[in-house]
Amino acid sequence: MLKLIKYEFVKIWNSRISSVVIALVLIISCCFSGYQIYKCKTGKVVTSINRSEYPGGIVSNKNIDNFRDELQEFEGREEIYETDSAVENFYAGYVLKGKYDVKEDDLFEKAVTGEITNEEYNKIISGYNSAPCIKEEYLAEYFALYYPITVYETAQRDKNIYFENSERADYELNKRIDYSMKAYNIADNLEKGIYYGYDYGWNVAEGVFDSVGILLIFVIIFGLCGVFSAEYNSGTDSLLMATKKGKNKLATAKILTGIIYSLICTIAGALVSYLPSLIVLGFEGGNVGYSVTHFQHLADKSVSLILACCVISLITLCFSAFFRKVTSIIFCTVLVSVAPIGITMFLTSANNMPFDAGVLLNTLPANMIINSHQVFQQYATIFQGLLTIRTLYISLVVSVLLIILVSLLVKVLYLKHRIRN
Amino acid sequence: MEIKYSEITKKYGDKKAVDGVNLTLNNGVCALLGANGSGKTTLMRITAGILDATEGSVSLDGRNIKALDSSYRNILGYLPQNFGCYKDFKAKDFLMYMCALKGIDGDFAKKRCKEMLEEVGLTEVQNKKIGSFSGGMKQRLGIAQSLLNEPSVLILDEPTAGLDPKERIRFRNMLCALSKERIIIYATHIVSDITFLADRVLIMKDGKIVADGSPEELIEIAVGKVWSVNVERSELSRIQARYSVGTIKDGDNGFVNVRIVSEGKPFEEAVNVKPELDDVYLYFFGEVSEDAEAD
Ligand SMILES: Nc1ncnc2c1ncn2[C@@H]1O[C@H](COP(=O)(O)OP(=O)(O)OP(=O)(O)O)[C@@H](O)[C@H]1O
Ligand SMILES: [Mg+2]
Numbered sequence: 001m002l003k004l005i006k007y008e009f010v011k012i013w014n015s016r017i018s019s020v021v022i023a024l025v026l027i028i029s030c031c032f033s034g035y036q037i038y039k040c041k042t043g044k045v046v047t048s049i050n051r052s053e054y055p056g057g058i059v060s061n062k063n064i065d066n067f068r069d070e071l072q073e074f075e076g077r078e079e080i081y082e083t084d085s086a087v088e089n090f091y092a093g094y095v096l097k098g099k100y101d102v103k104e105d106d107l108f109e110k111a112v113t114g115e116i117t118n119e120e121y122n123k124i125i126s127g128y129n130s131a132p133c134i135k136e137e138y139l140a141e142y143f144a145l146y147y148p149i150t151v152y153e154t155a156q157r158d159k160n161i162y163f164e165n166s167e168r169a170d171y172e173l174n175k176r177i178d179y180s181m182k183a184y185n186i187a188d189n190l191e192k193g194i195y196y197g198y199d200y201g202w203n204v205a206e207g208v209f210d211s212v213g214i215l216l217i218f219v220i221i222f223g224l225c226g227v228f229s230a231e232y233n234s235g236t237d238s239l240l241m242a243t244k245k246g247k248n249k250l251a252t253a254k255i256l257t258g259i260i261y262s263l264i265c266t267i268a269g270a271l272v273s274y275l276p277s278l279i280v281l282g283f284e285g286g287n288v289g290y291s292v293t294h295f296q297h298l299a300d301k302s303v304s305l306i307l308a309c310c311v312i313s314l315i316t317l318c319f320s321a322f323f324r325k326v327t328s329i330i331f332c333t334v335l336v337s338v339a340p341i342g343i344t345m346f347l348t349s350a351n352n353m354p355f356d357a358g359v360l361l362n363t364l365p366a367n368m369i370i371n372s373h374q375v376f377q378q379y380a381t382i383f384q385g386l387l388t389i390r391t392l393y394i395s396l397v398v399s400v401l402l403i404i405l406v407s408l409l410v411k412v413l414y415l416k417h418r419i420r421n
Numbered sequence: 422m423e424i425k426y427s428e429i430t431k432k433y434g435d436k437k438a439v440d441g442v443n444l445t446l447n448n449g450v451c452a453l454l455g456a457n458g459s460g461k462t463t464l465m466r467i468t469a470g471i472l473d474a475t476e477g478s479v480s481l482d483g484r485n486i487k488a489l490d491s492s493y494r495n496i497l498g499y500l501p502q503n504f505g506c507y508k509d510f511k512a513k514d515f516l517m518y519m520c521a522l523k524g525i526d527g528d529f530a531k532k533r534c535k536e537m538l539e540e541v542g543l544t545e546v547q548n549k550k551i552g553s554f555s556g557g558m559k560q561r562l563g564i565a566q567s568l569l570n571e572p573s574v575l576i577l578d579e580p581t582a583g584l585d586p587k588e589r590i591r592f593r594n595m596l597c598a599l600s601k602e603r604i605i606i607y608a609t610h611i612v613s614d615i616t617f618l619a620d621r622v623l624i625m626k627d628g629k630i631v632a633d634g635s636p637e638e639l640i641e642i643a644v645g646k647v648w649s650v651n652v653e654r655s656e657l658s659r660i661q662a663r664y665s666v667g668t669i670k671d672g673d674n675g676f677v678n679v680r681i682v683s684e685g686k687p688f689e690e691a692v693n694v695k696p697e698l699d700d701v702y703l704y705f706f707g708e709v710s711e712d713a714e715a716d
Contacts, residue, residue: 003521014509235505239566241471242499242576243522244491250522419471 004245004253005260012223012261015230017326021222025215026272032211033276036204040281055140056197056288059148061190067152071145080138151196155290159186177388181379182291189290199285201278202294209273209298213305213369216269217337220262220313225329227254228321228414238419251411258317259403262309270302300392307399308365312337314406315365321413340364365402368395422573423447424468424604428477431463431628438463439474440628446604450596452615453608455625456706461608462502464625465578468606469499481574495524498572500563502579502608508552512543512562515551516569523570537565540595542588556583564592568599575605581614593617612698622698624705631705636698643696643704648681650691660687665707667700682707 012018059067074080111121165171166180231237240246286295315336319329344367379388426444430437439460455461466472468479470486470493479486486493507515513534520530538544541561551559560583567575581589596605596618609615615622615636622639624632632639647667652660654675660666664687667680680694681687682703 007518007521010510010514011507014507231505233505234507235501235503236507237505238466238471238501239499239504239519239563240522242469242494242497242501243519244495244524244570246494246522247491249491419466 001249001253001256004250005257008227008254008257009261011230012227012257015223015226018219018223018226021219025212025219028215029208029212029269029272030276033204033208033273036208037277037280040200040204040277055144056195056285057144057148058193058195059152060193062193064149064152067145067148071149074142074145080135080142148196151194151290152190155186155190155194159183159190162186178379181388185291194290195287195293197285197288198282199288199294201281201283202285202288204277204281205274206294206297206301208277209270209301212269212273213301216265216305216309217312217334217366217369219265220309221316221330221333221337223261223265224258224313224316225320225326225333227258227317228410228417229324229326229329232324232417232420235420237417241419247415248411251414254414255314255317255407255410258313259310262313263306266302266305266309269305270298274298304368304392304395307395308368311365311399311402311406314403314410317410318406318413321410321417337366339366341366364398368399422604423482424574425480425483426468426477427480429464429467429474429479430476431460431467431472432475437628439467442477442628442630444623444630444633446606446621448602448604449620450605450607450615450618451621451623452619453606453623453625454610454612454615454702455608456610459625460628461625462578463628465499465576465606465608466501468574469497469501469576470494471499493574495570496573498567498570498575500567500577500580502582504563506551506554506559506562508550510551511548512538512551512554513547515562516565519566519569525570533569533571537568540568541565542591557585557588560584561588561592564595573603575599575603577605577607579609580607581609581611589614612702616698624702626705632701639701640696640698643682643700645693646682646684646704647694647696647700648683648687648691649678649694650681650688651676651678652688653677663687665703667703667707 108121110116111118160183162179162183166176166183168176171179231240240250287293289297292300312333316329316333319332319336323329323332379390424446426442426446429439429442429444431439442464453461453464463472467474468486470479481489481493507518510518516534516537517530520526520534525533535544538547541564543558543561543565546554546558551562554562560580564577564580567577581592584592593614596607599605607615607619619636622632622634622636623630624639632642634641651672654677657669657677657679660679660681665682667682669680670678672678680700681691682700
């Protein structure tokens with residue numbers, strides 16, 4: 001069986017379209033990765049912190065007051081602030097070099113009190129969303145206090161919004177349950193403690209991975225469209241079908257090849273997305289993030305991607321076993337795989353979602369790929385609220401069922417196909 | 422061993438490609454002779470189990486080949502009429518792949534590949550891609566492939582198509598050397614190929630077996646029906662329209678010698694000659710238009 005799978009991979013590798021598409025996707029993702037990293041490196045990123053030298057830690061309900069007290073005390077110290085001339089230098093261009101990070105509130109304060117002119121204020125705000133005021137040598141210390149508080153407060157705010165939404169009478173039950181699950185989740189995190197810290201590498205990688213995920217659909221469709229049809233077209237099927245293992249075993253080998261191919265694609269996609277940015281921007285920060293840490297994101301996303309890719313690859317094999325023309329195979333696979341995205345968009349725009357259709361549609365392969373963020377933080381309610389489960393688990397069941405069903409179909413289509421040559 | 426066909430019929434739409442074939446094949450070389458479209462390939466595909474008959478069944482030693490499934494395919498060697506190859510595979514890799522499909526492993530697979538490459542004279546090009554092969558080389562690779570598993574049932578659909586005379590003789594000798602302890606079914610329309618090889622000849626016409634026997638027995642059918650006559654060259658076309666005409670030899674003074682296959686004496690001066698297998702083929706397939714017959 002292993003040998004048969006090996007030869008299937010050789011055939012895929014030999015096919016021109018698949019190598020072209022793989023190369024294209026690789027190039028696109030490298031460009032994408034490179035651009036994101038470049039943006040980060042040059043400081044042209046809209047996030048609150050733009051350097052790696054601040055220490056990380058855990059913030060929770062228990063220690064948040066310590067942080068607040070310490071920050072207050074720290075901010076009371078005169079020597080940490082820049083002199084006016086340094087601030088002026090900053091206006092002159094320090095910011096663009098990413099040397100300083102600042103407190104926007106203070107800047108605003110200064111604008112209100114007339115310490116700086118409105119013109120200056122606007123100039124800084126438009127060029128950068130913060131302004132200088134703390135000396136460089138104190139920045140690490142400052143962020144060690146300032147950042148956990150920001151993280152905590154953001155989480156707290158999200159929790160409150162979710163909680164309010166979960167109380168809204170005009171929302172449907174399942175939506176409210178979804179919100180309350182999220183609120184509960186964050187509250188739990190706040191109690192147990194949230195990791196914070198520098199996580200640029202991971203942040204950028206996640207963005208890249210989300211986009212590469214969509215490209216994987218094409219790598220799979222183009223890579224696998226010839227698995228059966230190429231045999232039919234070249235007339236090798238009459239040789240294969242008359243050999244001992246050329247019927248059932250070969251069909252199984254081809255299906256397994258499809259599954260392994262999806263696995264390899266996902267792993268390769270993850271490597272291509274994560275490695276460059278982690279290497280350039282640093283590996284630290286994998287455990288950062290409230291509600292979902294970066295590690296968890298990677299794991300969840302990989303699981304949903306693998307499942308979705310497996311389903312799409314089997315759909316491709318199915319059409320490959322049925323049609324001879326490559327264009328028909330690609331057209332039908334794209335249609336079937338991408339249709340759920342269209343249906344979801346249509347239903348959403350028509351504002352006409354029957355019960356949990358949106359959530360459930362998101363568990364279908366293509367939606368799993370594009371909506372992965374949503375998917376694993378979303379909850380679906382079934383049986384009138386008796387059961388609430390993470391949609392990722394639904395996806396899992398749906399995908400496994402689809403994989404089994406479609407595999408059987410692929411086998412039947414291959415064994416029943418008519419030999420022409 | 423014995424392959425038995427019972428009432429095998431294959432329909433494509435209304436057309437019967439194979440029409441109620443009842444047949445028992447035993448060890449030895451059995452040649453299937455027939456014109457284009459007579460249903461040879463269809464019958465072979467059914468025998469190879471890659472095509473389902475519309476009606477009837479094929480059994481090996483009393484067991485349906487469909488029930489035997491992979492154990493039947495395990496002892497089967499099949500060379501399809503038009504088969505595809507993996508253009509990007511090297512000849513050796515292709516045979517190794519076929520070994521994998523036939524369940525031949527490890528060193529034995531390597532040994533068999535080497536042997537077969539030698540048998541068909543492709544050892545020198547074993548590391549070349551099949552895409553660069555000529556038609557005849559591909560055909561030889563196909564022959565090599567069919568013999569990898571030392572099959573007890575060997576089905577060859579026009580194996581010598583595209584082979585040059587030297588290779589055709591090599592193939593003939595190779596087939597002769599194969600042990601007689603197997604069933605070899607061999608479709609062709611090249612009569613000379615089978616005169617030497619076949620233990621039994623089946624003539625197929627419009628999906629039916631119209632003659633069955635050893636080459637000698639078949640030749641027997643044509644005894645007294647093959648005539649030789651000298652005619653004027655100008656008469657040739659008229660004769661060709663009216664009779665099944667075999668070999669035409671140039672003679673002197675505008676005369677030619679023609680070989681005619683006909684039930685009755687075509688001309689007063691015609692003489693009976695000893696028939697050959699070619700004449701038997703002509704006897705069945707040398708169709709003459711009805712109008713010509715009438716006048
Ligand atoms: N897939 C098919 N669909 C429809 N008709 C078919 C198909 N395959 C074969 N036929 C028809 O069945 C008949 C027998 O074809 P077959 O290929 O068995 O002939 P053959 O004896 O092998 O001819 P040849 O000497 O040209 O190889 C032909 O009339 C052909 O048109
Ligand atoms: Mg044929």
